[in-house]
Amino acid sequence: MLQKAAELWDMEPEFWDIWGNHHVPGPGVQSAILSALGVDCSSAESLRQAIAGRERAEWLLPLPPTLVVAKETPLPVRLRLPASEPVTVEVIAENGASFTELLQPESPTAERLVDGRRIFEVCVRISSDIPLGYHQIRISDGGHLIAQSRLIVAPVQAYLPPELESGGRAAGVAVSLYGVRSARNWGCGDFTDLRALLDWLSGMHGSFLALNPLHAIDNRQPYNISPYLPNSSFFRNPLYLDIETVPEYAGSALAQSLRSRASVSEAIEQCRQAEFVEYERVWRLKRLFLQVLHRQFRLRAPQDRRHAFDAYVASQGERLRRFATYCALWDHLHKRNPDLWIWPDWPAELQDPDSDAVSQFAGTHARQIEFHQYVQWVLDEELGAVQQAARERGLIGLYHDLALATDRCGADLWAYRPLYVAGCRVGSPPDGFSPEGQDWAFPPPNARKLREDGYRFFIDSIRANSRHGGALRMDHVMRLFRLYWIPDGMPAKQGAYVRDFAEDLLHILALESHRGKFFVVGEDLGTVADHVRHSLDRHRILGCKVLFFEKHPSGRFRRPEEYARNSLVSSTTHDLATLAGFWTNRDIEARRNAALLPDEESYRRQIGERAADKQALLDVLHELALLPQEFPRNAAAIPELTGELHNAIIGFLVQTPSIVMVLNQEDLTKETEQQNLPGSTWQYPNWRRKMRYSVEELREDRAARDFASMFRNW
Numbered sequence: 001m002l003q004k005a006a007e008l009w010d011m012e013p014e015f016w017d018i019w020g021n022h023h024v025p026g027p028g029v030q031s032a033i034l035s036a037l038g039v040d041c042s043s044a045e046s047l048r049q050a051i052a053g054r055e056r057a058e059w060l061l062p063l064p065p066t067l068v069v070a071k072e073t074p075l076p077v078r079l080r081l082p083a084s085e086p087v088t089v090e091v092i093a094e095n096g097a098s099f100t101e102l103l104q105p106e107s108p109t110a111e112r113l114v115d116g117r118r119i120f121e122v123c124v125r126i127s128s129d130i131p132l133g134y135h136q137i138r139i140s141d142g143g144h145l146i147a148q149s150r151l152i153v154a155p156v157q158a159y160l161p162p163e164l165e166s167g168g169r170a171a172g173v174a175v176s177l178y179g180v181r182s183a184r185n186w187g188c189g190d191f192t193d194l195r196a197l198l199d200w201l202s203g204m205h206g207s208f209l210a211l212n213p214l215h216a217i218d219n220r221q222p223y224n225i226s227p228y229l230p231n232s233s234f235f236r237n238p239l240y241l242d243i244e245t246v247p248e249y250a251g252s253a254l255a256q257s258l259r260s261r262a263s264v265s266e267a268i269e270q271c272r273q274a275e276f277v278e279y280e281r282v283w284r285l286k287r288l289f290l291q292v293l294h295r296q297f298r299l300r301a302p303q304d305r306r307h308a309f310d311a312y313v314a315s316q317g318e319r320l321r322r323f324a325t326y327c328a329l330w331d332h333l334h335k336r337n338p339d340l341w342i343w344p345d346w347p348a349e350l351q352d353p354d355s356d357a358v359s360q361f362a363g364t365h366a367r368q369i370e371f372h373q374y375v376q377w378v379l380d381e382e383l384g385a386v387q388q389a390a391r392e393r394g395l396i397g398l399y400h401d402l403a404l405a406t407d408r409c410g411a412d413l414w415a416y417r418p419l420y421v422a423g424c425r426v427g428s429p430p431d432g433f434s435p436e437g438q439d440w441a442f443p444p445p446n447a448r449k450l451r452e453d454g455y456r457f458f459i460d461s462i463r464a465n466s467r468h469g470g471a472l473r474m475d476h477v478m479r480l481f482r483l484y485w486i487p488d489g490m491p492a493k494q495g496a497y498v499r500d501f502a503e504d505l506l507h508i509l510a511l512e513s514h515r516g517k518f519f520v521v522g523e524d525l526g527t528v529a530d531h532v533r534h535s536l537d538r539h540r541i542l543g544c545k546v547l548f549f550e551k552h553p554s555g556r557f558r559r560p561e562e563y564a565r566n567s568l569v570s571s572t573t574h575d576l577a578t579l580a581g582f583w584t585n586r587d588i589e590a591r592r593n594a595a596l597l598p599d600e601e602s603y604r605r606q607i608g609e610r611a612a613d614k615q616a617l618l619d620v621l622h623e624l625a626l627l628p629q630e631f632p633r634n635a636a637a638i639p640e641l642t643g644e645l646h647n648a649i650i651g652f653l654v655q656t657p658s659i660v661m662v663l664n665q666e667d668l669t670k671e672t673e674q675q676n677l678p679g680s681t682w683q684y685p686n687w688r689r690k691m692r693y694s695v696e697e698l699r700e701d702r703a704a705r706d707f708a709s710m711f712r713n714w
Contacts, residue, residue, distance in 0.1 A: 032487030036423030187271025437492030477522030
């Protein structure tokens, strides 16, 4: 009974880990996950009742709450009806057009007796040319409405820019925007720096800049600065604003007076000269100025600018209202009690965004709420201007990143708690980097509730993060298929995979990519089933090929021609060693220094494995004649990443048939330290490292120009 219930509630009965080991979730794991989903697992009888209720409800539902179909003519629609008789099908398109047909169902494909009535599963085919988009469908019988649902008609394949679709390829550089240094920023990379980097990239014949997620975070180090654990996935981090280019700055005597103060200039210079990004100090400075600029906007904004703000607020609707209300509540409550940091500790009546108390707060704190709306608006303006400048140069422009996670104590969980499942956390099973599995400490989304809501949450997250960009990377793209759930109170290695409505989500992603004119990259590293990669390829979502991982079981590195065309090839990722760090074992030493290795034997084993990997990489580079004949053939004789070796590895990446290549900025400039050391927080300066070269030095420094020349030549 437990096994049957697990199957009905989308739990997978088994999985294989990265080493090929077979795992079957135990009854304790199954019952804990089912209980989190609201299933009474206290007895066999309660399970029988739950199963019967689930099956009955599904057969009595003529249409799913949201119906997603691939665009074709005639358009197939599957129904469950008490009789296989003609029905009237009406589609009301999102543009207001209406299509109505009387249709005879095809022969039933299945049937079931429910409450004494026979229910047939049938298909009707709509001959009208239903356009791509978000519509409503109604099914009637003799004038009686049987069912209505949201109908989403989507393309099968995601968008590709014409130059890539016609056989071209594109190269770009991945940049951690927070770590960009310049002579004018306030200690953290901003959108003006980003525009300068696009100019630099254009001179190297690059097509795009791949960015870290720009999601809103709390900017409190070390625990609340990961761009992959956002406060909200729908809105952005104001740390990236260039305060001095916000339109209100030029007209604000107070802002300019503040900026000219010696104490402010000194504080900015200290942040600028700091070895690592000082999130809290930079945010305090920028927030002070943003409050001044918001006041300037409220008192003196011209009518057209006020209209533009109102239009932005209206376009963002309830999402922005809830986010801004959460931010204003946090400000208010933390000011009253500086020890109050997270919303689960707020007064109970303020933990519910739909409560009367929250509504009353919003009524009496409208100005504070408007402040946070204003901040998001000017962020959207500045980022939009950067992407527009990139388009005018003929570039793909900005390649954005959508994180999987959301902070369990953040704005999204406060605002949309019913869409998540309490009692479980998302993570991953044991792998080479985490032998005990990983616990990412945030609750999983409730797939069925998201579908009941018309997938609006998913659609809006795609739109919010692809806006002002030419590409979108989906972190942990396996989320579209399944997620690894860990019941509360259990370790990460005791979990199970729970399925999502993958085909629906892939079709929606394809539809949004065509509307937004961006291509999609799915991060498919780690424990990924073969069918997942086949499905991504069918939907033209590019998989990721990371040099370090592309090896045969024998340990030999794959040759360039063995890489897939519909993929993105990269030197490394933010969680892995840089090229220079790989060659000098800096990542292994960092894990050892952070006490992330269990013992000395583990350290020695990793050093030995790395020596073998370096030799295998050197062998394939020689085999491809990417290195001079006289270059050493024994990796142990090469203590660091030399210029010849660096050049050869970039050449290797470029020679793959992959249609997109991205080189991490650290790998372009031979930096040894990676941005994030998984498993660490305070032990390592995660998400705080600054670039070796400033924006100005990229153009002026001889070594930096040589690196750029190498990239351009390849």
